[in-house]
Amino acid sequence: MPSHHTHLPSSDPLHAHAVGAHVAGMDVLSVLAGIVLALYFVGVVRRLRRGAPWSVFRSTSFAFGMGLVLAALTPPLAMLGHTDLRMHMVQHLLLGMLGPLGIVLGAPVTLALSQLAAPSARRVVRVLHSRPVRLLAHPVTALVLNIGGMAALYTTPLFARMLHDPALHFAVHVHFLVAGCVFSWAIAGTDPGPARPGYTHRIVALFVAIAAHATLAKVMFAYGFPRDTPFDAEATQDAAKLMYYGGDLSELVLAIALFTRVHAKRARAMAKVPAHVARAG
């Protein structure tokens, strides 16, 4: 362990074991992420060979998002995330916010549906339309999972427990990744989303998410959360600031993605209305 990270006693054998197990868990996730990334590009190449177009923006976005997730899972960052709260926060931003946004804007489900044989594609669609997925994919559920999960992690003893429990730590990272993907998908996804409500509804959900995220970050800054950790007050405040500004950045991108879709829909609707009617209202 690098010597300048003095927040945790590195001589603690129990703790060293926890870090090692944790990093191993991250490796499994990295391999999975790598496989998904490879599959995506196999799909893109197959589509292009067939002459079916696939947008460069989607490919770039997916590669970028997966790249950020992989970066968050690399052993150096995974290890530092364990010993430095700031690095944990960077990891959280990459895994739970910026990475998922890139993944969702890459429309992986649309690509998969175009590549699967009809029966399998139908099965995927049936799963997407199933009641649990509809419930999960609703912006309100996604919002609660995402922000509620964060609030539960940082304002309860869960965080302190996580530092010594590799399985829990692994589960928290998986939760960040999944909840982040579901939220971005529910708000601004182009992949099929049977439970996705209208735009007004989604703008309201995004508004609540931004406000809740900003408030949570400030509460952490002001009242010193997460508590009962080996990190000093300065590191805790720095982490809260990172959460605040990093969250802003990804929410700004999410808002732009959402409004791009609103704008495109409005343009389509306007194209259907004769010009003189549109002008007169």
Place this chain on the structure above:
Amino acid sequence: MRRNTRGKIPGVQAHTPNALLRFAVGNDLARGVAARALHRLRPMSAEKRSAWTGALIGIGMMAAVDEIVFHQVLGWHHFYDRSTLAVGLLADGLLHAAELIAIVAGFFGLLALRKRGELEGPWAWAGFFLGLGGFQVLDGVVIHKVLRLHQIRYGVPLLPYDLAWNFAGLVLMGVGLVLLVRARKQSGGGHAFAPHPSSL
């Protein structure tokens, strides 16, 4: 009880208490409200729509300037002032979310207006400055003085800061008013606040 295919009880108006339930199950609660708001906006002239869109960006921008310049760069009042209540933090968070969405929505609104050839530049600029100044004055009077959520700076005599803050806001509003009058003249007469012929 007999229900029709959309799950509504026949004969019951659409905006009864089950609106909340509809929100929870994925129906668009705000659709009714939004439709009514749009109905009011529709008859608005291109000029007025440009001005309001500009104002939306102005309000969002001034809120962002306050946050970036005074909270981050100067650090005069914070991120969070320890003396305020948790409610203050929540209010701050809501303001922050509104500002971020206002800026994005405003720019997309301008884009939409331009695409339709309805963007009236002088009106949008007038609205922008009115939005900037209006928010500044609202912040200076309501947030600082009436609600006393935070002050501009601590440990110094406040009066000059308050005067400068609100004076700057009034100057911005003045610029907006001058631009509005000029835009009105350019548009060929008529009172700046008069309804567009199409709405009559």
